Amino acid sequence: MPIRPLESPRSSYRAVLALAISATAGLLSACAANLPSQSAKVPELRPGVPAGYLAPDARPDSLALVPQPPAAESAAFALDKDTAKLAQTQWAKSGSARWKQAQLDADLSFPAAAGTFSCAVNAPISEAQTPRLYMMLRRTLVDAGLATYRAKDRYNRTRPFVATSTSSCTPAEEAKLAKDGSYPSGHSAAGWAWALVLTEIAPDRADAILMRGRAFGQSRIACNVHWQSDVNEGRMVAAATVARMHADPVFEADLAAARDELAKVRAQGLPPNRDCAAEAAALVTNP
Template identity: 60%
Template sequence: MQRLLLKSLSSLLFISLFNPVAAKQTGTVENIPEFRPGYLIGYLKQQDLPNSLSLLPPPPAPGTPAFALDQRMAEKSQALRGGKRWELAISDANLKFPAAAETFSCALDAPISEQHTPVLYRVLRRTLTDAGLATYSAKKRYQRSRPFVYNQQPSCTPEDEAKLAADGSYPSGHSAIGWAWALLLSELAPEHGNALWARGRAYSESRMVCNVHWYSDVREGREIGATTVARLHADPTFQADFAVARQELLAVRAKGLTASGDCAAQAQALALGAD
């Protein structure tokens, strides 16, 4: 039985790599259930997720040099409130699809959509859940207060403040998700690696600009994102989808399709920085 399963998987990967048409058909057959409305289940089972509580140190305690750094970075980030970088941070806060799929389109220089890249679109939706959930063992244990609760300054998403205040700040789930996406996309398009990594870093820094995460939350969130990507590469279902996504991106490039969205405006906002 095991040999048969491995043989079937090998055949699927071969088809995915060398027959883009068949690969697309194979990759879009399965109907993936939702973890909650609007969010697909991840590739990894709960027991296979990285354990952020065992992987990360406790968050910096008030009065320590590390927390002083968190405060300095928060103050510096708040200087960007109301400008173009603040507006980008508001956009980066949105994890709902299809809007979230466009986050890395400019850095990738290609569209990411259900129409043009349906399996890549699904990969991003499912890995969002994996990377996000991987942060929760530490979040629940430490229940760290958010910066906007501590400093009594507004966040960039006031409509979410009640929910965020009840959700631990450490580590940052958005940072884990964004960094995971940056790493995965850079594997598919290594020629755009620097742009994708820079966008992933800026995406996580948007959480500081938003006043919803501390610097240490963001930094350790990226650690969990990277760890999640490493674990995903051992999952056969992810491997099969990732192979199809690679072919979709090649097909998009062959058609001459480029990034969606206003890349010039995004570049101007990103040039302002958060640190």
């Protein structure tokens, strides 16, 4: 099937997403699970940018899945504002360990993002040590992130740092983010999709993985770039995306291969490629 480029005239944040997934070259991925194992080059959106598993018309429709964002005078928006204020004044103050963790979680570029769940699975995740899983995370990022855009484009919700005339944990990205809709959160969708996939790859680590996936979304509140309702609905889009990917035979084959791959790495007792003590300390404050 032909693969269209990132498909919206409002492409500022999608440019960030494209840069995130284009940091490394494409790897090889297995063909359908019911076919003999063979190598096939991962399709690309453009050179160096791997496509997701789903064709654009197969991605979940976020506009159909999520409700309208909370109205300005609603109780739901009051809760959004209270949550944002608590983050900035209590649990994720600027310069705090939780705020610095939010900065790390904001980086969707690879190889940096590959280690996000390394502590949760208690093993390294890298292109060299877990190549199938590495590429699987990159491709899932594309599907989950882009699935948020029908709703993002329709609602064009203002981000909290813009609405409150404050700053975020990623000031260099503020000009781009200010032009991109806040609802639902693409980062949160990607992080929750990763968590759901990884619980199938390492089910004995499910609690730690899901806790990390939740914290990844809450980092967007700590960073002051998303409201809580943005994050919540990003997780909804992620769940729909992962459910849909299970109908794709290439995804299923990669899932099985990544499960075996990670098991072998874990059997070697190799340490995670993140500072797990620092991460755990930062995430103690994670409402």
